[in-house]
Structure formats: structure tokens, C-alpha cells
Amino acid sequence: MIDKRWIHHPEFTPDEQRIVEELAESLKVTPALASLLVRRGILNFEQSRNFFRPDLSQIHDPFLMKDMDLAVERLTKAISNGEKILIYGDYDVDGTTSVALFYGFLKKIYANLDYYIPDRYEEGYGVSWQSIDWAEQNGFSLIVTLDCGIKSLDKVELAATKGIDFIICDHHRPGNILPAAAAVLDPKREDCPYPYKELTGCGVGFKLLQAFCIQHDIDLESLYQYLDLLVVSIASDIVPITGENRILAYYGLKRLNDSPRTGIKALIQVAGITGTLDITNVVFGLGPRINAAGRIKHAKEAVALLLSEIDEEAQEFAMEINKHNSERRNFDTSITEQALFMIESDSWSATAKSTVLFKEDWHKGVIGIVASRCIEKYHRPTIILTQSHGKAAGSARSVPGFDVYEAIEECADLLEQYGGHTFAAGLTMPLQNLEAFKSRFNEIVSSRILPDQLVPMINIDMLLHLEEISPKFYNILRQMGPFGPGNMTPMFESTYVTLAGKPSLMKEKHIKFDVKQGSSQVYTAVGFGMAHFYPDISMGRPFSICYCLEENNFRDKKTLQLSLKDIKLH
Structure with a gap:
């Protein structure tokens, strides 16, 4: 201990x-x-x-965000011209709540749209090649990404050759070059003057809809009905509950407790949550269940639940997702045991300043959770990897005060893909680079991490x-x-x-x-x-x-x- x-x-x-x-x-x-x-x-x-x-009148003017005017203009043009719009979100809680919020709101005023969630195992994180093909085959000319897309330069470029535009709504740290999209909304852009930098992906999507409502004189109350989805993303993505996020979370929790949407109400029931919901209930009760859909089967199930307006249907979706969550817990427990045994039985791992573990048959859907579990026992930056499509793919988690994204970025030449933020990231590399990566990552961590950061505080x-x-x-x-x-x-x-x-x-x-x-x-x-x-x-x-x-x-x-x-x- x-x-x-x-x-x-x-x-x-x-x-x-x-x-x-x-x-x-x-x-x-x-x-x-x-x-x-x-x-x-x-x-x-x-x-x-x-x-x-806190008061909703205190939230910031969405047009302070760089490219917001361009995003509203392109979205307005698509609706005016009757274009097919695809709402594209990541497969985690932030991505699925983003899609449910954006699609759910827009569907009330515009019918010619659909949503797309990539398959965690077949397509991986972010905008996938398969989704571009699917969008082309189905006649979409505008894709709005939520919680992803900031590093999808090549995908956005390919889409442009097929006559498909992008509006990117992301909150992850951008690379040196931004995608050539119609608009790139990300408060973490270096040239973005938006005063609050810690919005979730769902929060950025919400700001786009807020701007759209202002531009078109739509009553903002109709948008605020979706704050229950936004607070689930704020809680589950572990972003700071300060400033604008705190105001949005305050009103989101109010809605969650007073009049949750049908799907969330069903999920609260199957999760056995009683009493007043707070951020902790959401993080440990709702978040893992919504996440489990994408980890075990397909995250489209989570979006379908969140959009459901029929009690019986919502109950069925919620029961199914709860079953996925039980499966997820079983994987999580057994893989954590294996991971801890690997650390304890290897003299180098037991004394290293970081943990990097690989096992080819670990379930990709729970390795981020396993990384967090390992940190509970060995308080140090941790990366858990498994084999996916012939590559080593995994999740990184960090300890307070240490930027794991920066450490991974310094190993970029060994990686095929990576993304994330200070305390959590995802990465993919050729199997033959594993040992070199493990060695270099530990060198970087060892040279930078302070002794105090290796002790939980x-x-x-x-x-x-x-x-x-x-x-x-x-x-x-x-x-x-x-x-x-x-x-x-x-x-x-x-x-x-x-x-x-x-x-x-x-x-x-x-x-x-x-x-x-x-x-x-x-x-x-x-x-x-x-x-x-x-x-x-x-x-x-x-x-x-x-x-x-x-x-x-x-x-x-x-x-x-x-x-x-x-x-x-x-």
C-alpha cells in the first residue's frame, strides 16, 4: 500500500x-x-x-471562438440547399453524447441528416477511411465531427476530392497543421481567442448550436433541454468543472434530476441509482455504461438509447447496455490481474518510472480502464497495449502534474497514430517498434517526472x-x-x-x-x-x-x- x-x-x-x-x-x-x-x-x-x-446568461458568446462564423455559415448553407448532413462522433461517452445532442437538436428542425459512430475495432479512433467512403456512397456533402477530427488532415483532404466538406468540433490538442475544413472549432487552437479552453467535444458542439440559434433567432430554451447530455460528457471526460463548464454542469444536473430524457431515465433505473444525481454518480454510474456499448459491441447502441423517446424501447436499450457493462467489468478485472502480475514478476517493470505493457489478446475496449487501475497501485504514467489489425494499439493514462501526451509526442517517429491530452491519450505503432518505444518512453518519463509525482497525493x-x-x-x-x-x-x-x-x-x-x-x-x-x-x-x-x-x-x-x-x- x-x-x-x-x-x-x-x-x-x-x-x-x-x-x-x-x-x-x-x-x-x-x-x-x-x-x-x-x-x-x-x-x-x-x-x-x-x-x-450560476446563470446561463454568464456563458460566453459562441462567436468568440475562431471559425464559429464560418461554421454557422456552412451549416446554414447546407440546410438552405437541402444537403445531406452527417453527424460524426467518437465512440466514447463524450462522442456519443455529442452526437445525441447535436443530431437530436438538429433533427427537430431539419430532416436530411444521419449520424455515424466508427467501430472501435474495425475503424479505430477519429475519422476513418471507411466513413468517408460510406458518406460518399450515401450522398453526404457535409460532415460535422464531434470530439474528433482535429488531426484528420488526410481524411479531410480525401473527402474534399469527393465533394464532402467538414466542420470540425474538437477539444483535443491540435497538431502543427490544421485540417483544411470549412471550419475548425477547437478552443485549444493557438489562434483561438475563446476565453474558456476546457470544453468537452460535446461542449464545442453545443457552442456551435448556440451560435446557430443566435444567428437564426431560435429560442435557446430549446437547446438547453439537451444540457442533461452535456453534463454527462463533462463529468465522464474528467474536464475541469470551472468557469463555463461549471455553469453548464450545474444546469445539466438540474435537468438530469428534474426531467431526464427517456433514455437516461432508463439508464438511471437499470444502474440502480437512487437519490440526487451528482458528478460522482454520473462518472461511476452512467458513464461506464454508455462507454460499455462501444467497448463491447458498437457505440451506435448508446446513441440510440440517448435519442430514444419511447419508454419500452429505452428500457430494452438500457438493459442491453447494462449487460455490456457487466461483460466489460469481467474483462476489466481479469486483465487488471494479469497486468499487475506482469509488473510484479518483472524486475525492470517493478522499479521503472513508467509502465508499458503489451499482450496480444487483451480486450481493446478496456485497456484504458486497466491503465487507470494499474496507476491506483503503481502511481506512474502507464500505457496498456494490445494487438489490433496487426499493430500494437493502446491507451495511456498519467498521474497529476505529468503530461503523458508530450512524452508520447516525443516518440512520434515510432508511432503510426496518436492523440489525446495531458492525462490521457491513445496510440498505435508497428509491433516491431514496441521495445524501442517502451525504452524511450521510460527514458523520457524518468528524465522529467519529479519524485513527488510518483507518490499519490x-x-x-x-x-x-x-x-x-x-x-x-x-x-x-x-x-x-x-x-x-x-x-x-x-x-x-x-x-x-x-x-x-x-x-x-x-x-x-x-x-x-x-x-x-x-x-x-x-x-x-x-x-x-x-x-x-x-x-x-x-x-x-x-x-x-x-x-x-x-x-x-x-x-x-x-x-x-x-x-x-x-x-x-x-
């Missing part, structure tokens, strides 16, 4: 402390809550109001005495959501706490105990996967805990409890 680093914020400067006090006074909140806001860059009453009361927002916790404190805390990257659930540390009763084990993996600090109220603490702490804390000595606050609802009785993330013994 790797020891975790507890990272504390530096002490407030006198000026910052003054801001905390002023904010506590103006908002009538405790200094602890004001401190949390200041740590998030909320420094005055006006910023606090915008933070606690917990960012602690503040020291909190258990006496400071109250229902009012928690109620204000909850309003600081939606929580996610960039606005994480506040993490607290309480020192020298003591047991208030005997701890218990749950399923031999998890620990549960009552705890107090001095004369504070007693709180129940639960630590999942933390049974190894049982012998030490049972000895009765004081210890420190880091935790998030949560509400436990048992038999209609709500109580506050501590969700443990780590324990340090004194």
Missing part, C-alpha cells in the same frame, strides 16, 4: 486573511467557509453571488475541528458544487481524534468507526478499502484523519458522516 502525501495550502498572507474576514462578514458565514471560497479564487460578494448562483483544503461541523456548515458546503476537477469536494484534516467505540470491518475490506475530537460531537467515519488501518487504530491512540463531509440517508434519517480518504497514526 503506497503511503499518500498530504498536501496543505500555504498559510494565508495578511492581505488574504483580511479578504477572508471581509468575505465571512459580508456573506454571514464562518471563517472556515470563507477560507474555502478564497482558496477557489472567490474574493468578494459579487464573485460569491455568481459562484453560488491528497490536497487538503484546511484543518477543521470536528466542533466546527454543523448542518448549516454542510448546507453551504453543498452549494459550492457541482464538484469535480478544478472545484473538488472540500477535503478536511482533523488531528488527534480518538475512537468513540470499537471500530468494525465491512466485507473485510472497509472500515467504519465512531470518532470525536476533544469534546466534539461524535461522528461516524467510513473508509472504503481501508481495512488495513484496523489493527493500528484499534490500539486506542490518537490519530489524524483526512475526509470529505457527506450526508448519510438511512431509513429516512439524515446524518452527517465523514468519508475517509486516509489516516495517519501518531
Whole structure:
């Protein structure tokens, strides 16, 4: 079990402390809550109001995005001329929600369109050669890509010779040359002045439709009905929930909880999710199921579910996708076991600064998940590869602070294809380049990664005495959501706490105990996967805990409890 680093914020400067006090006074909140806001860059009453009361009027003008005017113009021309439009999305959650949102909205006002999702195994990531042929054979003259296309220079070039234009909506990092499309929408373009850079692919597609609505005086409320799809992409793609994403996620969750579309409602039911949905529910409950369609069979099933408007049909799709998810979990478990065994049984792998593993019969649909599982045990950049069409194809995942995309980019001469962003990427190479790639990738990682980045860390927002916790404190805390990257659930540390009763084990993996600090109220603490702490804390000595606050609802009785993330013994 790797020891975790507890990272504390530096002490407030006198000026910052003054801001905390002023904010506590103006908002009538405790200094602890004001401190949390200041740590998030909320420094005055006006910023606090915008933070606690996000409003869709605060989202950016879509025409600030480079090429947006060209994209709206080309889309408008296609509709005016009755052209066949193909909506093209990647096979993951971001891609499938993008297609469901864009196609679902446009279909209400224009009939001559269809959608296309590439087969993960036959066509691979991004715009495929097969899709260009299919579009030509079926008379399409405009393709709108969502969550892909920024590196499809050769495919866009070929399509142009067949009389097919592209509008590219992507959020991945572009290469040095952009595709020669009718419009390229990507906030990460170096020449794009758009003020928010962290939209998902679905978010970029949403901005195009927002611009289209503005241009044609279409009521934006008709577009906002699709925010439940957008929040699923924001949560599942693990993008920062800050700025514009936070506003869109806030209203997306509202719609998801108040009036989810038929397909998502069916998925919530089969996933067994009860209570209020938050970002975590979406990430672990809905996202994997939507993803499973493309991993196990074909992602078109996921789009069909998300577009479904008939309860019985949606229920059937949801059951089928849930079955795929169970299969995915079985693959995931067995391949993770094999991968961890390969690391542990090889002396070089056990001490390397990176992990690169290849096995020809691993299921391509779960290798990204396996990479993440390996990082949970060996905290270092990880690439898991399998054989696909005679090549080594795989997924990379990283650790906080290390740019795995850049490291892969430096091995570009050994690769046939690669793409992604800082913490996740995909790549394909000839089998004969595997050993050279493994060696060079590890050299690059070893020369750049800092020792601290190889140790998992917990960012602690503040020291909190258990006496400071109250229902009012928690109620204000909850309003600081939606929580996610960039606005994480506040993490607290309480020192020298003591047991208030005997701890218990749950399923031999998890620990549960009552705890107090001095004369504070007693709180129940639960630590999942933390049974190894049982012998030490049972000895009765004081210890420190880091935790998030949560509400436990048992038999209609709500109580506050501590969700443990780590324990340090004194």
C-alpha cells in the first residue's frame, strides 16, 4: 500500500486573511467557509453571488471562438440547399453524447441528416477511411465531427476530392497543421481567442448550436433541454468543472434530476441509482455504461438509447447496455490481474518510472480502464497495449502534474497514430517498434517526472475541528458544487481524534468507526478499502484523519458522516 502525501495550502498572507474576514462578514458565514471560497479564487460578494448562483446568461458568446462564423455559415448553407448532413462522433461517452445532442437538436428542425459512430475495432479512433467512403456512397456533402477530427488532415483532404466538406468540433490538442475544413472549432487552437479552453467535444458542439440559434433567432430554451447530455460528457471526460463548464454542469444536473430524457431515465433505473444525481454518480454510474456499448459491441447502441423517446424501447436499450457493462467489468478485472502480475514478476517493470505493457489478446475496449487501475497501485504514467489489425494499439493514462501526451509526442517517429491530452491519450505503432518505444518512453518519463509525482497525493483544503461541523456548515458546503476537477469536494484534516467505540470491518475490506475530537460531537467515519488501518487504530491512540463531509440517508434519517480518504497514526 503506497503511503499518500498530504498536501496543505500555504498559510494565508495578511492581505488574504483580511479578504477572508471581509468575505465571512459580508456573506454571514464562518471563517472556515470563507477560507474555502478564497482558496477557489472567490474574493468578494459579487464573485460569491455568481459562484453560488450560476446563470446561463454568464456563458460566453459562441462567436468568440475562431471559425464559429464560418461554421454557422456552412451549416446554414447546407440546410438552405437541402444537403445531406452527417453527424460524426467518437465512440466514447463524450462522442456519443455529442452526437445525441447535436443530431437530436438538429433533427427537430431539419430532416436530411444521419449520424455515424466508427467501430472501435474495425475503424479505430477519429475519422476513418471507411466513413468517408460510406458518406460518399450515401450522398453526404457535409460532415460535422464531434470530439474528433482535429488531426484528420488526410481524411479531410480525401473527402474534399469527393465533394464532402467538414466542420470540425474538437477539444483535443491540435497538431502543427490544421485540417483544411470549412471550419475548425477547437478552443485549444493557438489562434483561438475563446476565453474558456476546457470544453468537452460535446461542449464545442453545443457552442456551435448556440451560435446557430443566435444567428437564426431560435429560442435557446430549446437547446438547453439537451444540457442533461452535456453534463454527462463533462463529468465522464474528467474536464475541469470551472468557469463555463461549471455553469453548464450545474444546469445539466438540474435537468438530469428534474426531467431526464427517456433514455437516461432508463439508464438511471437499470444502474440502480437512487437519490440526487451528482458528478460522482454520473462518472461511476452512467458513464461506464454508455462507454460499455462501444467497448463491447458498437457505440451506435448508446446513441440510440440517448435519442430514444419511447419508454419500452429505452428500457430494452438500457438493459442491453447494462449487460455490456457487466461483460466489460469481467474483462476489466481479469486483465487488471494479469497486468499487475506482469509488473510484479518483472524486475525492470517493478522499479521503472513508467509502465508499458503489451499482450496480444487483451480486450481493446478496456485497456484504458486497466491503465487507470494499474496507476491506483503503481502511481506512474502507464500505457496498456494490445494487438489490433496487426499493430500494437493502446491507451495511456498519467498521474497529476505529468503530461503523458508530450512524452508520447516525443516518440512520434515510432508511432503510426496518436492523440489525446495531458492525462490521457491513445496510440498505435508497428509491433516491431514496441521495445524501442517502451525504452524511450521510460527514458523520457524518468528524465522529467519529479519524485513527488510518483507518490499519490491528497490536497487538503484546511484543518477543521470536528466542533466546527454543523448542518448549516454542510448546507453551504453543498452549494459550492457541482464538484469535480478544478472545484473538488472540500477535503478536511482533523488531528488527534480518538475512537468513540470499537471500530468494525465491512466485507473485510472497509472500515467504519465512531470518532470525536476533544469534546466534539461524535461522528461516524467510513473508509472504503481501508481495512488495513484496523489493527493500528484499534490500539486506542490518537490519530489524524483526512475526509470529505457527506450526508448519510438511512431509513429516512439524515446524518452527517465523514468519508475517509486516509489516516495517519501518531
